[in-house]
Amino acid sequence: MTEQTLNPNDVLAKAEALRNNLSSGFRDEIVKSLYSEAETIAKRAVKAAKEKKYDLDQKIDRLVTSPIVGLPIMLVLLGIIIWLTVSGANVFSSAIANVLFGIGDWGRALFESAGFIPWWITGFIWDGVYLGLAWVISVMLPPMAIFFPAFTFLEDLGYLPRVAFNLDWLFKKAGAHGKQSLTMAMGFGCNAAGVVATRVIDSPRERLIAILTNNFVPCNGRFPTLIMLATVFVAATFPPALTSFIAAGTVVGVVLIGVAFTFLMSWILSRTVLKGEASAFTLELPPYRRPNVTRILYTSIIDRTIFVLWRAMQTAAPAGAVIWILANIHMGDTNLARAIADWLNPFGLLLGLDGVILLAYIIAIPANEIVVPTMMMVYMGAGMMIDGPGTSTGIYNLLVNGNGWTMLTAVNLMLFALLHNPCATTIITIYKETKSYKWAAVSVLITLGTAFLVTFLTASFARLMGWA
Amino acid sequence: MPSIKSTLPTENCESCPAFYNLEQMGFKVGAFDRVVALAGNPNTGKSTLFNALTGLKQHTGNWPGKTVTRAEGGYQFNGVKYKLVDLPGTYSLLSASQDEEVARDFILFGQPDCTIVVTDATALERNLNLVMQVMEITDRVVVALNLMDEARRKGLEVDARSLSRDLGIPAVPITARTGEGIHTLLATVADLINGEIRTKPLRVGGTPEFQKAVSELVPMIEKLAPGIPNARWLAIRLLDGDSKVQQALLSGELSQRVQQQQQADVQFSRKMSVEGRQ
Numbered sequence: 073m074t075e076q077t078l079n080p081n082d083v084l085a086k087a088e089a090l091r092n093n094l095s096s097g098f099r100d101e102i103v104k105s106l107y108s109e110a111e112t113i114a115k116r117a118v119k120a121a122k123e124k125k126y127d128l129d130q131k132i133d134r135l136v137t138s139p140i141v142g143l144p145i146m147l148v149l150l151g152i153i154i155w156l157t158v159s160g161a162n163v164f165s166s167a168i169a170n171v172l173f174g175i176g177d178w179g180r181a182l183f184e185s186a187g188f189i190p191w192w193i194t195g196f197i198w199d200g201v202y203l204g205l206a207w208v209i210s211v212m213l214p215p216m217a218i219f220f221p222a223f224t225f226l227e228d229l230g231y232l233p234r235v236a237f238n239l240d241w242l243f244k245k246a247g248a249h250g251k252q253s254l255t256m257a258m259g260f261g262c263n264a265a266g267v268v269a270t271r272v273i274d275s276p277r278e279r280l281i282a283i284l285t286n287n288f289v290p291c292n293g294r295f296p297t298l299i300m301l302a303t304v305f306v307a308a309t310f311p312p313a314l315t316s317f318i319a320a321g322t323v324v325g326v327v328l329i330g331v332a333f334t335f336l337m338s339w340i341l342s343r344t345v346l347k348g349e350a351s352a353f354t355l356e357l358p359p360y361r362r363p364n365v366t367r368i369l370y371t372s373i374i375d376r377t378i379f380v381l382w383r384a385m386q387t388a389a390p391a392g393a394v395i396w397i398l399a400n401i402h403m404g405d406t407n408l409a410r411a412i413a414d415w416l417n418p419f420g421l422l423l424g425l426d427g428v429i430l431l432a433y434i435i436a437i438p439a440n441e442i443v444v445p446t447m448m449m450v451y452m453g454a455g456m457m458i459d460g461p462g463t464s465t466g467i468y469n470l471l472v473n474g475n476g477w478t479m480l481t482a483v484n485l486m487l488f489a490l491l492h493n494p495c496a497t498t499i500i501t502i503y504k505e506t507k508s509y510k511w512a513a514v515s516v517l518i519t520l521g522t523a524f525l526v527t528f529l530t531a532s533f534a535r536l537m538g539w540a
Numbered sequence: 541m542p543s544i545k546s547t548l549p550t551e552n553c554e555s556c557p558a559f560y561n562l563e564q565m566g567f568k569v570g571a572f573d574r575v576v577a578l579a580g581n582p583n584t585g586k587s588t589l590f591n592a593l594t595g596l597k598q599h600t601g602n603w604p605g606k607t608v609t610r611a612e613g614g615y616q617f618n619g620v621k622y623k624l625v626d627l628p629g630t631y632s633l634l635s636a637s638q639d640e641e642v643a644r645d646f647i648l649f650g651q652p653d654c655t656i657v658v659t660d661a662t663a664l665e666r667n668l669n670l671v672m673q674v675m676e677i678t679d680r681v682v683v684a685l686n687l688m689d690e691a692r693r694k695g696l697e698v699d700a701r702s703l704s705r706d707l708g709i710p711a712v713p714i715t716a717r718t719g720e721g722i723h724t725l726l727a728t729v730a731d732l733i734n735g736e737i738r739t740k741p742l743r744v745g746g747t748p749e750f751q752k753a754v755s756e757l758v759p760m761i762e763k764l765a766p767g768i769p770n771a772r773w774l775a776i777r778l779l780d781g782d783s784k785v786q787q788a789l790l791s792g793e794l795s796q797r798v799q800q801q802q803q804a805d806v807q808f809s810r811k812m813s814v815e816g817r818q
Contacts, residue, residue, distance in 0.1 A: 080764060083761060086760060087779055090756060090779060093749070102744060109672065109744055110672060111665055113668060113703065117702045118664050118699070120697075359690060
């Protein structure tokens with residue numbers, strides 16, 4: 073030991089001693105002088121050349137963040153976006169489905185006419201892998217191509233922080249951090265991104281609440297499912313002129329249920345396992361900026377549409393293959409897919425769903441936003457061919473006439489899609505952010521438990537009332 | 541070196557990368573000569589500037605808190621290759637949230653050759669708080685007065701010279717979205733790194749007794765962790781009772797941190813240049 077070495081404790085003790093010698097308010101002094109210095113410098117450097125009579129930004133902000141009309145404006149905006157998506161997607165959906173399923177028929181015919189290709193290769197490729205891809209593209213692509221640019225437009229404009237501002241007080245009431253409204257808004261884009269965004273929350277307790285509840289808002293991947301179900305079922309019972317409005321209203325309703333569950337679960341968590349007070353924060357409202365059209369298109373098409381679709385396709389291809397194999401392993405007079413679905417059926421019915429939906433959900437676990445396309449394949453693969461799949465009448469016929477769906481099935485599937493566990497990417501992200509298997513598991517249990525409980529309750533209630 | 545600015549034929553040329561020898565290098569940051577960090581308050585256009593310089597498409601949004609991790613890219617200016625690190629937007633460097641820590645650790649331990657603090661010209665006063673905190677850590681700071689177009693729209697006249705004089709560091713007015721002023725910014729960064737521009741950052745002194753306390757602690761910290769670049773800042777943090785800094789000191793982590801951060805940066809860059817993502 074030479075004199076050169078210095079014990080860290082000595083330095084700390086020295087700092088401690090020095091601090092005690094300083095007058096008690098020295099910290100505030102420094103902060104104050106920093107702020108006053110900044111103020112003087114800024115005043116010297118900035119001159120308001122002309123007094124503007126009014127500031128348009130402020131006027132708009134007073135309106136969109138007003139306690140009375142702020143929330144209604146938000147809902148109307150969401151409604152408009154979804155209505156645009158619903159009415160636009162209908163046009164493309166059937167066209168895309170016709171083309172893709174046409175190619176499938178042509179490919180199958182080509183393989184069959186070649187003569188030397190065994191039936192199981194033809195089936196595996198065209199009725200398995202290809203069909204999986206075709207379903208995912210025709211169900212998901214049209215709504216995404218309209219929804220994403222609209223969503224990105226609002227994001228670019230600077231509207232999302234206003235959403236956060238409107239919801240902030242509700243989060244405080246729920247014992248969570250106000251910034252959770254920002255991460256929740258982000259979750260509408262992608263739940264995994266929403267989970268990463270919780271890093272802006274300093275308190276670990278409030279951050280965990282934000283992470284665990286992020287999945288209750290439907291991400292961009294799950295919107296197409298909700299939109300399809302709302303269009304095909306809920307709206308189909310109304311006069312055609314009203315269809316798109318009813319469908320849009322239904323999706324907005326589902327989103328609100330998701331937000332309500334976010335609050336409810338935050339409230340429960342902050343009063344049980346994650347007890348504590350909400351901390352204060354300041355939220356800055358950025359100025360409105362003229363959105364840049366090229367950037368919106370780039371972000372929404374490349375970063376979002378292609379990204380989400382590609383991800384869905386990566387799961388859909390193997391899922392299609394698995395379903396085809398299950399449907400072609402025969403057991404007596406039935407096949408394996410049917411047998412598993414039948415076995416799951418009692419449990420499914422208990423939840424107002426059915427065995428096929430649960431099987432599809434299990435197969436699609438890696439990216440469960442594709443649960444509807446997967447479900448379609450199981451229904452079809454289990455031996456129920458129908459005409460014109462992909463059009464809303466085709467889907468309606470397949471499910472209602474072919475497989476005994478009711479309004480309860482559709483509503484509960486929407487609720488299930490809204491509440492069920494996060495996709496694999498989000499679960500991995502939660503693990504990475506919390507560095508804990510426990511919290512990743514808790515996030516799955518909370519969401520899945522809620523999904524089972526809620527669908528069970530709605531199903532029981534509907535049956536009790538004699539609606540289903 | 542003749543001033544390039546005087547040869548500007550038209551204002552529009554400023555926004556054209558070809559004009560000022562800017563090569564956007566995207567993720568190709570394998571071998572770089574200089575490291576430049578981008579700091580700033582949330583939503584001041586750091587990512588927009590980052591994209592304009594690197595040609596990358598880091599997701600930008602009108603949305604505070606867009607960037608919570610750091611992104612890296614590269615650009616080449618007048619033949620010198622720069623690695624550009626986009627830090628999360630923060631209001632201060634003192635709190636405990638992860639995004640602020642990422643920014644703080646990089647400026648403190650990563651030792652960038654220059655830190656550009658991107659500020660919102662329309663809300664200068666609030667932005668200056670962070671500028672002054674960064675100036676506490678390092679001398680090599682350039683202020684980019686971004687969003688000048690919005691400032692003009694709001695009828696604000698921002699005097700970069702006055703600001704530069706008061707702060708003791710260069711201040712360059714820019715509009716990252718259109719490319720206005722970016723050339724001057726890059727030239728300023730280059731000059732600062734070359735030592736052609738000397739900075740004299742304004743430092744808020746505090747009371748004389750506080751000054752004395754700092755000056756007593758600095759030599760001790762330098763002895764404890766030789767080669768530590770920011771002993772003065774650490775001393776202030778210790779006097780302030782920052783438990784993170786105390787722990788780092790106790791566990792002997794402090795000098796390791798300097799090495800680690802630099803090592804991590806090399807690995808990170810390599811990963812980025814190979815995989816093209818984080």
